[in-house]
Amino acid sequence: MRPALRAEGLSHRHGEFRLEVERLEVCPGEILAVLGPSGSGKTTLLRLLAGLLRPDGGRVEGGRAAYLPQTPPLLRRSVLENAAFGLRLRGVARREAWRRAEALLARVGLAEKARQPAHRLSGGEAVRLALARTLLVEPEVLLLDEPTASLDPANAAQVEALLREAAQEGRAVVLATHDLFQAKRLAQRVVFLYLGRVVEEGEAGRFFQSPKDPRSRAFLEGRLP
Numbered sequence: 001m002r003p004a005l006r007a008e009g010l011s012h013r014h015g016e017f018r019l020e021v022e023r024l025e026v027c028p029g030e031i032l033a034v035l036g037p038s039g040s041g042k043t044t045l046l047r048l049l050a051g052l053l054r055p056d057g058g059r060v061e062g063g064r065a066a067y068l069p070q071t072p073p074l075l076r077r078s079v080l081e082n083a084a085f086g087l088r089l090r091g092v093a094r095r096e097a098w099r100r101a102e103a104l105l106a107r108v109g110l111a112e113k114a115r116q117p118a119h120r121l122s123g124g125e126a127v128r129l130a131l132a133r134t135l136l137v138e139p140e141v142l143l144l145d146e147p148t149a150s151l152d153p154a155n156a157a158q159v160e161a162l163l164r165e166a167a168q169e170g171r172a173v174v175l176a177t178h179d180l181f182q183a184k185r186l187a188q189r190v191v192f193l194y195l196g197r198v199v200e201e202g203e204a205g206r207f208f209q210s211p212k213d214p215r216s217r218a219f220l221e222g223r224l225p
């Protein structure tokens with residue numbers, strides 16, 4: 001299958017820190033978990049894949065990608081206007097944008113809150129709104145940075161269901177997460193980053209069952225911070 005996103009020879013430097021990723025691919029319908037200790041470069045990798053950081057070397061090729069940062073910014077407007085914002089930016093007429101946004105808000109369980117100010121949403125609702133806004137522009141690749149980091153289990157489960165649906169619709173999903181159980185539940189494949197390098201990559205079941213690299217093993221056993 002043709003990958004939805006492919007990166008080759010990617011490198012980026014922030015001062016002392018250097019990220020180097022030889023090769024990374026994600027296919028339509030696939031969920032790829034990016035794991036690694038704090039500071040290993042997960043956010044940097046996602047931002048490079050999203051085109052928000054310019055690589056010092058290498059390239060990223062693929063379809064339309066949308067990036068959801070750890071704390072997605074919301075406009076001080078209604079939930080509906082926030083949801084429709086990406087479409088409005090792309091020139092979709094307001095009535096049509098609102099119609100499509102309302103349908104998606106219903107899907108993420110926010111139909112009742114459409115007319116409320118977005119800044120009054122709870123953390124979990126705000127993430128679902130940000131996800132709705134991202135999905136509305138029909139990205140081929142979804143790049144998500146710790147989308148459930150601050151959510152309770154019920155909200156996290158709702159977000160996970162949305163990510164599964166997005167993959168079932170054929171979107172490629174790249175998910176940076178600290179939650180190993182979540183990666184186990186969702187991902188078909190895992191990339192494990194350590195100090196800016198991919199030290200292990202593979203099928204998720206195999207990775208969790210028998211990690212090959214000693215650093216992945218230490219991480220899964222909680223011996224790597």
Ligand SMILES: Nc1ncnc2c1ncn2[C@@H]1O[C@H](COP(=O)(O)OP(=O)(O)OP(=O)(O)O)[C@@H](O)[C@H]1O
Pocket residue numbers: 014015017036037038039040041042043044045
């Ligand atoms: N804009 C920046 N300027 C300088 N250094 C940066 C910048 N952004 C990130 N870094 C450094 O790059 C390294 C990787 O950071 P990154 O945020 O990609 O890691 P991470 O794996 O996402 O961490 P966490 O799990 O804590 O979110 C860290 O050492 C960080 O301090």
